[in-house]
Structure formats: C-alpha cells, structure tokens
Amino acid sequence: MRKLTYLAILEPSKSGYGIYFPDVQGCISCCSNINEAQKYAQEALGLHIYGMEKDNEEIPRASDSVEVPDNCLAMPVTIYPDVVKNKLDN
Numbered sequence: 068m069r070k071l072t073y074l075a076i077l078e079p080s081k082s083g084y085g086i087y088f089p090d091v092q093g094c095i096s097c098c099s100n101i102n103e104a105q106k107y108a109q110e111a112l113g114l115h116i117y118g119m120e121k122d123n124e125e126i127p128r129a130s131d132s133v134e135v136p137d138n139c140l141a142m143p144v145t146i147y148p149d150v151v152k153n154k155l156d157n
Contacts, residue, residue, distance in 0.1 A: 069148050071116065073129045075108045077101070077140040088144075089133045091115060101140075108144045113151040120148065
C-alpha cells in the first residue's frame with residue numbers, strides 16, 4: 068500500500084491555525100485549534116493528491132526538511148492515497 072508523508076506548516080491566526088504544505092502547491096486548510104490540525108491536514112492532503120492523480124498531474128516529492136517561519140509549527144502528515152481513492156470512488 069502506497070504511503071505519502073509531507074511536512075505541514077501550522078501558522079497561528081486570530082481564529083486558529085492555517086495549514087499549508089510547502090511541497091504541495093495549493094494544498095491548504097485551517098482549523099480552530101491544534102487538536103484538529105492533524106485531522107484537517109490529512110483530509111486536505113488526501114483530497115488534493117486524489118485530485119492531482121485524477122488530473123494525471125505529477126505528484127511532488129516530499130522534501131527532507133522545510134523552512135519553518137517564526138511562530139509556526141511543522142508536523143508530518145501521512146496519507147494512503149489508495150485508501151483515499153477507494154473511499155472517494157465508492
């Protein structure tokens with residue numbers, strides 16, 4: 068089973084956190100607290116990769132490290148694209 072892991076950046080805001088993936092252009096999400104971050108980040112990444120694969124776009128390679136801006140957090144996010152595809156196609 069394929070497994071993809073990317074680093075997500077959590078950027079604090081007045082209403083919670085913005086989430087983005089430096090290696091996956093256009094993949095963003097948000098959450099109201101840190102406890103929701105993993106769930107929302109996985110959902111956003113899974114949907115984004117699913118869309119890229121449906122559009123026959125090249126899936127980006129994950130960097131070994133990313134630059135984390137001041138006051139931000141980084142966390143690894145893992146998805147299983149085949150599980151996401153199966154769930155969305157059924």
